[in-house]
Amino acid sequence: MHVGLGFDTGGTYTDAVLMEMVENKVLEKSKALTTREDLSVGIRNTLVHFDKKLLKNVEMVSLSSTLATNSIVEGKGCRVGLICVGEEFEMSIPVDLHTTIKGGHNLSGNETTKLDEDSAVKFMQSVKGRVDGLAINSYLSVRNPEHELRLKMIAKEILDVPVVCGHELSSSLGYHERTVTSVMNARLIPIIKDLIDSVKKVMKEYKITAPLMIVKGDGSIMSESVAVEKPIETILSGPAASLIGAKMLTGVNDAVVMDMGGTTTDIGILRNGFPRLEKEGAVIGNRRTRVMAAEIATYGIGGDSRIVVNGNKFLLEPTRVIPLCIAANQWPQLLPRLKDIAERKSGFSPESMDARDIVQDTEFFIKSKEMKNVSLNKDDIALLDLVSKEPFSLKEAGQKLNVHPFAFNASKMEELGIVQRIGLTPTDLLHAEGSYVEYEKAASEYAIRHQSQKLNMSDKEFIEFAKVKVIDRLAEVLLRKLFFEETNTLDVDTVGHHLMWKAISRCDGLDFGCVIHLNKPLIGIGAPVAAWFPQVASKFGTELLLPEHSEVGNAVGAVTGNVIESMEILLRPSSGEGSLDDPSCTLFAPYGRFTFEKLSVATVSAIEEGSRLVKEKATKAGADYVEVRVNKIEKKVGFGKGYDGSLLIETFITLTAVGKPRQFKITE
Template identity: 40%
Template sequence: MRLGLGIDTGGTYTDSVILDLDTKEIISRSKALTTHDDLLKGIVDSIDGLRSHENIQLVSLSTTLATNSVVEGKGCRVGLLTIGKRIVPDLDVSSIGFVDGEFDMRGNIVTELDEMSATNLLNDMKGKVDSIAICGYLSVRYPEHENRLKGLASEILDVPVVCAHDLTSKLGFKERLNTAVMNASLIPEIIGLISSVKDALVEFDIDAPLMIVKGDGSVMSSDVAMERPIDTIMSGPASSLTGAMNVPGVTDAMVIDIGGTTTDIGMIQNGFVHTLDEGASICGHRTRVHAADICTYGLGGDTGMELVDKRIVFSGRRSIPYCVASSRWPSIHDRIMERRMVSIDDCIFFIHSNGKGPLSLNELKGEMGLSDASLGAMESSGSLIRISLTPTDILAAEGRYGRYDSTASTVMVELIASFNSMTADELIHLAKGSVKGRLLQCIYDYTYHSDDEPMEVFGRVGQAERYKKADITTIIGVGAPSGSWLPDVVDAIGYDLIIPDDFDVRNAVGAICSRVTEYVEIIIRAAPNDFSPDPQCRVYASDDSFYFNGKDEAIEFAKSEGIRIATQKAKASGANEIEIMMKIEEHNIDDKFHGECLFRGADIIVKAFGDPSFGSK
């Protein structure tokens, strides 16, 4: 029996499962609260809750680290060198330098690389940066200048160096610039997390390869992840899609993952995760990151809810449910059970990050004199942790969720209702209708994508009417709250709903069931002045380009080179028994004068995939 350990760090919980990799049977499962200030602690707590840690041959982790770092504007100090164009990225960098050096579209050197200027710029960055990003104009076709500067940077600075052409083969200077900077900013953090996870596995006597889930739902070795952390953007949501793909008999479906913090919506089509070919937009920054077509919405089991004029308003911010807080802090439990609240502002509590508290909203405003703006800033920084009404409390008060102190939720629902001249049943009915309506909005937004009021936090490049065009009539629900909220929602739109077994840990199942997948794009372009039926061609592959006297010879070389490079990348990412898929997109023009179709180029996309290599146990 081959056993694998899948770990998913969600916004609220870190889930772990031990899976029989042959039968896909869950042998053991565990949930622990995610510790945002130290992700490793939540991972260790989750692994510790498993019945056994023996005979594990593979470990796979989906992590929110990269996504959270981008969303929160964190990351290390990045030094940036751009070559050929004086363009600045959308993201902050600590140091930036512009270096002369340029190729034209045919690969001729227009301006020689100014290595002396680059050397001076790099020397000026000593002690000021933790990593270097290098992006040159047309470097996806002609990477020579980027590679030369990488060698210089490695000699002068003892920090990781990232070249844009190593991350994507697609054109788009600004998008590649953002991608390189983002990747460089994440390297130290992902190295720290992976090193810590490996240390934790040693503590549990787990000697197995460690894989990391990528944003397209596939996995890569931890060594590759430390070089390309940007590929882990959307890692967690992508795991829900691969977890849903393991539902027998379903090849096309919309997948809705309702977690504690967010609702993530994506699609599987023809048994594969639907991805963004043009690259994901992350927090408004266009990139060339290959990721699943997922939208993330600020609605989850722990989303804060307020009652304003007998209308539910969602804060979009995570709040600790009363039932959870009452179980964790005796002082909260005592306040709730003794019903000390005399106004609605007494029903919102705060715990300081140093553990002090609780204090009610009234106490913070009255005794401490804090304004709404100050409170908001302290919450955003993590100094204050809010405890308030959430969808989880509504389920607990209704008797449908009993994991924590459901009595606390019942009491608080009664009090909040009374302060608003309502009964508890009326508040529960109103809240349930509001959650249902919000989920329907999310589905509609994902399906048809309105530019007028975009609801998502990040992760979309407007692909309108995906749902309608795909003719999908099935929704798969995963995530702990999905079984409670989705049946009524899906009934309202008339589609089939599947809530799979172990839906509350499907992300962790998806992490350990994912395959290694690598893509390579080889570009063929006909000679600009050769309009013959069989033109001379240039093939752009990896760090080099090659000339051929005819298109057939060029295509055959491009196919074999694409297979070689993709296979090499898949092996480096930890794949075993690699399979190949290939797509050829020719570019032709009509010669109306001669009545011929003339070849002008082709894009050859090679996909290499396989199961991860297992440990020796």
């Protein structure tokens, strides 16, 4: 029997499946809470009840995860430094320390400005010990990466942190998108390394010696070593695995797939049995990257999304918090405090305040992990010490420490992952309602009683009201995804918003109503999606498929992928020679820029060298029996009617290496 072990580590739950690899049959499955303070605990808990004999026969372990995606959506990650060369960056993504220096190239790959190494060295020396990763992005480095490579060499001599260059992650034009990608990649390196180390720790305990593979955002898989270098490629790993799993579990080739986890809801489309890839780069948290991935829309709404009631305002915030029902199971001392809060009146925070900084009596903080070299003021240090063993609300902490609750920088510590927030969530709504009860129901009921008073509602009315808000939000993000598929834009204007609201609410206006129907079935992945998705499907008049094993669909998809690596090479004729049969040209590739006397010679060189390198990449990524596929596209312009011939603008060569993952046991 050929056995594969699939894991999916999400923001709330870690799922595991044992599968018979020939018939893709689920043998055993399990779920456990993800333990962010030590991921190995949650991973270990999924294997406790599995057949030990089957575990010893595992030939491959494959892992998908939403941790990278969640970290970006929640704005979490390590401290990152950024060096921009030749062009300012508009700072649309948080960077701890950054500088812009002189340098850069033009579209022909020629140096436009000499690299200012002295400024780069000065910056690197100034950030030593203050950043955990460095991103380097030079203008048009995809045409010539020499400035990025030079700075990376210097950085390795000065800084003892991972260094990533923009050209290493993408060969596509787009300075801004490439910079976003490199910053995200640097920020994610310790997160993915921690995840991989946790899995390997548990594998060693169970004497599982099979190779470990990681699912990429396009649904293919790569080795652990490649994942640590390029963790950005694991964004949308979990959602991509859910698309593969949805196809496997239902046998349906064309469908809309919604995967609702604890932190995010991910929506993708199956077309002819495959996820549609976004060649322009995945969009995460409304930011365009240059990562080749399945075209999946990720929204910060899940079972653990934070519910905020500020005065008479109801907010569903994307920050992931520990549901009160789960927290009260782990820290029983919370229950009597919540009971006391239940009947308490509370005020509201200024509406101009950031949602993360709003203080709620029903929210608590607990220390999550240690972090060195982080500058905290004395009040935050005192708060961190107080919540190191037991959760406290900011109001409780303020009373104990004689500090105003607004003086604490709790949201910043939360962003860095030092503390974790506990609060009211959609999972608590289901517990209080009684439709899904696995943890401490009373904790959810007490918090709802407190929050419902602010809106002058009964507990039952509040639950129904809040559930409608969650369902309407799910329906809204589904429509946004479908609009993007049709229009390729994320902008929804005033009229679009109005039509969306009518279609979702099914409320007629003064003169007209609006109904939108899906012409594909909706496949639900996750647990407990049965509480939310039937109403969503009903709003759009479509069939809802909730297949067996859907609650572990991501883990199922994790063990069914291939290793796929690709490389793009551009050949551009020399100026004025595009009409010749075999013009001289310049070759632009991730491995460098070269000139050739003849296009034919350049083409052979590109295919031979590119095939060798892409096959090497696939082998490094964990593949055996690699096949390289070559696709050549010529961009030409005709001379017009009555004229013979055409003008060659450029030639694109795409080399794709495909191979099955190694499935064997390593003998000591």
